[in-house]
Amino acid sequence: MEVDKLKLMLGDMNLGNYALRAAVNSRLDHVWIITGDTGADWIDDSFYEEPIRSKWSVLYCPEASMGQAYSLRCGIEAAISVETAAVMIFLADQPLVTSEMINELLQRYDKESAYDRSVNYVASICDSLPRPPVILGQRMYPDLLRLQGDQGARYLIRQDIPGICIEFDDPDLFMDVDTEEDYRFLLAKTGILKS
Template identity: 25%
Template sequence: MADRTFAIAGVILASGMSQRMGTAKQFLPYKGMPLLEHAIRKLLPLPFAQIFAVVGKQHQARLAEIPIDDPRFRWVLNERNHEGQSAALQCAAECGKDCAGIMVFLADQPLLLPDTIRRVYDTAVEQLARGGERFVVQPAYADVRGHPVFFARGLLASFAMLEGDEGGKRVIKQAAAHHVIPVDDAGVLFDIDTPEDYQRLLQMSAGVAKGGEGE
């Protein structure tokens, strides 16, 4: 990639073992497609330079269920997904090595609004234009921070220090600036870890359908 000044990679973390769910939650159906496909398709309208979905070895046989026809998109195999979230984040950092930063998404947040994604993306570009290299952009709903999270390229090497099922909080603490965007979007916090979470999602979807509202 010749010019990476404002090139941002969108990276979806989807290599988890889904132990609390008991089945691969990334492929659970929601509104006619797998949850992971919803996550990928939310990124396609934005001008990401590259889009990656980080998956585990156990998911390889099912990737054909999600046809994505976009030259920017690529599957990335996390060979160490049994080690926990740290390995997935390290894959994400590697994905962004040729970009100005990475915007990290979770595969199980289907209620995330497109406007939230756009606001995080636009804020990241604004900060890059000001010369920022070690900053984070993160949405917050009701003062609670969620996903997606943008990490500028100056922070990507710090992901190497993470271990086990550790998330990105230690990397965020190393940021020179942390830009938090208040959003009216509970989808930045709502993810699907258990069968009860999934049933709640389906019930909410059914309630919206009965109310005559679309997505």
Template identity: 25%
Template sequence: MSFLLESKIAHVILAAGSSSRMGEPKQLLAWGETTLIGHAIQQGMMLENVKTYVVLGAHYDQIYPTVKEFPITILKNENWQLGMGSSIRLVIEALERDILTYSAILISLVDQPLLDAKHLNRLIIESNQNPNMIIATDLNEIIGVPAIITKQYFKELLQLKEDFGARYIIKKHINNVQTISARGKGYDVDTQEEYNTLLKSNFPS
């Protein structure tokens, strides 16, 4: 007898980039008592009834040993140079092979450490209340990730071009998007200066 196991949301942390502007793997930068990628995974693990996927690519051999003990599914994007769209497609393909059935995917980035479990949970609550809508983060001038994209858009995610991320789907279907404000926390860590500034403001010595 076959049956479907219903799982609500698959959380994917995109961490496959080369950190070219940083000059070193940003995934492994210190954040509190862990690293940026460790912090992102820990925040995801605080969410209830959510399975966590992490996409690695560049610097895989350095990063994988630091995260392999977490109860997560790690995907290796061999084509990480092609861009974020290739990582998202890899995840959707993995979800389609999973025994669980997902109603939505929560996409987040490894370099937004202030968008923590509390923010992600607010997205989930909003998604539960509006199950047919995309729930995205209002980053002031930009509406983007973290975002929850429902199953009805999985086919479009599979068709993303390499240099297009989830923001392309959000913009395309903006009339079906609800937003949650990042409340001044939507900072990306792309350069050493940005990292140092954010680190000092959150972990003053």
């Protein structure tokens, strides 16, 4: 797209704010917004009010435009620096992800990783394909730091690493906006007309 898709209007907010709202309203401890620009000016003013403001931070990643592996690396390095036991990866251009979905993944990860130490991740899947959001345990950090270019967590999940997949039947939850056509489809799907 020729425009910043996260700034596209969807109802009364920019598109990027929907996934952020789901994340800060979930059980996640903290949300890092990994961005290639220093401003992240798509974030709605309401996110700067407490108590929401204390639940998120912007992490500038100058190499973000070089491929998703670079954004992942920035996030994993931040997680390592504060000794985070696991991270959840989700995309700001997935506006239909819900807090309930995030919480379901968190609950399953907490339960499974406490019971079975070999569980490295809990991934959401639809139509047998792993898709974000996905939770990755600390044991996967070294592998994530070695990813290159446009390789993402899906590349690792397909490597027969022990983990859990949760099937979500609603493909709309995974809708992301990469093209003008995707945006028009999203507007039609949600019943929101572009003003």
